[in-house]
Amino acid sequence: MNDPHAARQDTRKKILDLAEALWLGRGFNSFSYQHISRELGVKNAAIHYHYPRKTDLGVALIERYRRRFGRFAEAQAGLDPREQLEQYFGLTDAYHDQDGQICPSGVLSSDFPTLPDEMQQAAQAFVAEMRTWAVAILREGRERGVMQYPGSPEAMGELVFAALQGALQLARLDRTALPAIKQQVRCLLGFADAEPHHEEDHDNTKKSHEPHRRQGE
Amino acid sequence: MNDPHAARQDTRKKILDLAEALWLGRGFNSFSYQHISRELGVKNAAIHYHYPRKTDLGVALIERYRRRFGRFAEAQAGLDPREQLEQYFGLTDAYHDQDGQICPSGVLSSDFPTLPDEMQQAAQAFVAEMRTWAVAILREGRERGVMQYPGSPEAMGELVFAALQGALQLARLDRTALPAIKQQVRCLLGFADAEPHHEEDHDNTKKSHEPHRRQGE
DNA sequence: GACACCTTACTAACCGGTAAGTAGAGTGGG
DNA sequence: CCCACTCTACTTACCGGTTAGTAAGGTGTC
Numbered sequence: 311m312n313d314p315h316a317a318r319q320d321t322r323k324k325i326l327d328l329a330e331a332l333w334l335g336r337g338f339n340s341f342s343y344q345h346i347s348r349e350l351g352v353k354n355a356a357i358h359y360h361y362p363r364k365t366d367l368g369v370a371l372i373e374r375y376r377r378r379f380g381r382f383a384e385a386q387a388g389l390d391p392r393e394q395l396e397q398y399f400g401l402t403d404a405y406h407d408q409d410g411q412i413c414p415s416g417v418l419s420s421d422f423p424t425l426p427d428e429m430q431q432a433a434q435a436f437v438a439e440m441r442t443w444a445v446a447i448l449r450e451g452r453e454r455g456v457m458q459y460p461g462s463p464e465a466m467g468e469l470v471f472a473a474l475q476g477a478l479q480l481a482r483l484d485r486t487a488l489p490a491i492k493q494q495v496r497c498l499l500g501f502a503d504a505e506p507h508h509e510e511d512h513d514n515t516k517k518s519h520e521p522h523r524r525q526g527e
Numbered sequence: 528m529n530d531p532h533a534a535r536q537d538t539r540k541k542i543l544d545l546a547e548a549l550w551l552g553r554g555f556n557s558f559s560y561q562h563i564s565r566e567l568g569v570k571n572a573a574i575h576y577h578y579p580r581k582t583d584l585g586v587a588l589i590e591r592y593r594r595r596f597g598r599f600a601e602a603q604a605g606l607d608p609r610e611q612l613e614q615y616f617g618l619t620d621a622y623h624d625q626d627g628q629i630c631p632s633g634v635l636s637s638d639f640p641t642l643p644d645e646m647q648q649a650a651q652a653f654v655a656e657m658r659t660w661a662v663a664i665l666r667e668g669r670e671r672g673v674m675q676y677p678g679s680p681e682a683m684g685e686l687v688f689a690a691l692q693g694a695l696q697l698a699r700l701d702r703t704a705l706p707a708i709k710q711q712v713r714c715l716l717g718f719a720d721a722e723p724h725h726e727e728d729h730d731n732t733k734k735s736h737e738p739h740r741r742q743g744e
Numbered sequence: 745g746a747c748a749c750c751t752t753a754c755t756a757a758c759c760g761g762t763a764a765g766t767a768g769a770g771t772g773g774g
Numbered sequence: 775c776c777c778a779c780t781c782t783a784c785t786t787a788c789c790g791g792t793t794a795g796t797a798a799g800g801t802g803t804c
Contacts, residue, residue, distance in 0.1 A: 321783080340556050340641045342759065353785055355762085360783090364760065410640060415550035420637035424557045425626060434700050441697075441704075465711035472693030472708050473686050479636035480658075480689055483651045487658075491689050494682035498715060538749080559793065570751055572796085577749090581794065 322360050324350055326370060333371055336413035338429075365426045371425045372432040375414050376439065383443050391451035392501070398447070399492050403476055410482045415440055416475045444471040451499065458500035470495055539577050541567055542584075543591060550588055551628035555638045555646075582643045589649040593632050596727035599661050608668035609718070615664070616709050620696055625666065627699045631691045640652055661688040668716065687712055 314488045329351055332341035343364070350356075361367035386394050405411045418425075418433040425433065445467030451457030459466050477491040545566055549558035560574045560581070567573075603611050623629040629716065635642075635650040640733035662684030668674030676683050694708040 336641050337554070337556070337637065338552070339636075343761090344758080352783095354760090355786080357762065362761080377560050406688050408709040412637070416637070416693070416696065419699050420554065420633070421557075421575070421628070422696075422699045424553050429792055431656035437697070437700050442734065447657075459715075461711050461714040465707050468694075468697075468704055469708045469711040469715075472697055473690035474702065474714075475694075475696070476689030476691075477685075479633065479639075479692070480654070480685075482636050482639045483654050484658075487685055487689070491686045494678050497678040497682065498686075560795090561792075572752080573750055576793065579795080632801090 312456055321350070321352070321356070324361055325357055325367075325456045326374060329367055330371055330375070330410070331411070333368075333416055334405065334414065335409050337417055339367055339424055365428055368425070369432050370428045371417070372414070372429065373435050375435045376432075379436075379440065379443075390456065391447050391454060391498075394458050395451070395495075395499075398444075398474070400438060400473055402488065402492070405478055406481050406485075406488055411477055412478045412482070415471075420474075441471055444468070455479060538567075538569070538573070542574055542577055543587060544585055546639065547588055547592070548625070550585075552626050553587055553623065556641055566614055569657045582645055583731075585642070585646045586649050589622055589631070589646065589653050591637070596653075596660075598659065607673065608664050608671060609673050609716075611664045612712075612716075613703070614670070615661075615691070619705065619709070622695055623698050623702075623705055629695045629699070630692055631686075633696055636692075637696075658685060658688055661685070673735055676715060 325346055328346050329341070332345055341355050347354045347357055358368075386397055389397075402413065405413055415437045418437060422430060422433065445464050448457065448459070448467040448470065451464035452459070452463060473491055473495065477488045481488040502520060534713065542563055543561050546558070548619075549562055556720055560571050564571045564574055572685075574669060578587060619630065622630055632654045639647060639650065664679050665674065665676070665684040666680035669676070669680060690708055690712065694705045698705040
């Protein structure tokens with residue numbers, strides 16, 4: 311231990327981690343450098359040292375998440391599409407259980423008009439990736455014959471993606487919204503053997519369903 | 528003219544109208560009294576005269592919208608459920624075409640954790656009404672035999688509602704999202720005769736689709 | 745003169761951001 | 775081995791601007 315670069319990476323990562331929780335929990339414009347510095351026990355200017363402008367922090371948040379998501383998508387590529395969908399659902403649960411966070415695409419599209427140009431561009435690229443990934447699951451599901459639905463995989467993928475994004479937000483006002491919508495998506499895809507009643511709240515002890523969180527830089 | 532109460536109502540209404548556009552376009556925390564007063568040609572304190580705290584303005588926004596929505600829902604009650612759905616779609620188009628606004632439920636659920644208590648309660652009641660209304664359309668559609676879908680009307684209503692909310696937000700980053708998702712909803716409900724290709728952007732000159740906007744107080 | 749409706753003038757807190765200084769660890773030269 | 779230097783990672787002390795909010799005063803109308 312006592313890695314010379316440990317301290318640097320440590321604070322830098324802590325800033326990003328804390329900023330991410332605030333970002334997904336409150337939105338980009340509703341947290342300040344003070345929220346981070348106070349919690350972290352450092353001064354405001356220390357944050358500015360690592361991320362000079364808030365825009366820099368915002369872009370870093372998007373880019374880190376994008377890389378993390380890329381690894382997640384790659385790791386589950388080739389899996390049974392239905393299992394991929396369930397992992398997707400598990401992700402949404404993990405968000406919600408973490409103080410009612412919402413997914414990055416939800417917070418990005420909500421805040422979009424108020425974001426600086428650099429963040430808008432990063433957001434567009436990132437959200438496009440996520441939507442493409444959702445479409446791919448639905449396409450593969452039909453090709454392999456494990457999902458049945460009308461319309462194109464593109465349209466169905468976009469719809470499921472939008473529905474989950476909306477469900478996570480609505481779950482802040484009424485927690486029953488999220489499981490109900492997930493169940494209906496299963497239903498629409500022809501999963502007759504979907505969970506018998508309601509899995510209800512998070513007594514899903516079956517898996518950790520916290521598929522990414524880790525990594526530096 | 529020269530109604531004694533005209534001036535009062537006038538400024539008061541102008542404030543609310545402007546606040547509403549800013550609210551749906553940027554979110555509750557991303558507009559200030561300055562945005563309103565500057566545009567309106569009055570001083571900041573004039574807004575505080577009508578709405579002492581920003582919370583008062585926020586609650587007034589929700590309550591007004593709730594009344595307006597109540598009239599809208601009542602006016603279309605008894606209509607063909609499919610036509611009701613199309614009017615709902617027309618509403619989403621109207622939002623989007625107005626500088627990329629999103630629906631009230633979308634902005635409320637996004638901002639929710641940062642809102643004051645009074646607004647949170649008003650928001651929960653209002654969004655619950657909207658969701659109930661969406662469910663009613665889907666239920667009636669099945670009862671009358673004009674819509675076919677698996678699962679319960681409750682679950683399907685929630686899903687459609689969440690999907691439209693998400694679609695409106697995503698349309699800010701990619702305008703193709705909204706028509707694609709609307710079309711897929713039609714598709715899922717068994718509307719085989721749905722518009723042949725893509726209605727695409729707003730060349731829908733067929734109707735004004737701006738179903739409410741008016742009223743004082 | 746009472747009241748509705750506004751303005752002027754102000755406050756304290758917070759916002760993102762900057763400049764200058766410093767503690768400490770690492771490094772190269774003699 | 776030690777001194778001089780550099781670099782990273784901060785702190786202290788600001789800046790101008792914006793935020794919501796208030797108090798007091800003015801003006802027109804009934």
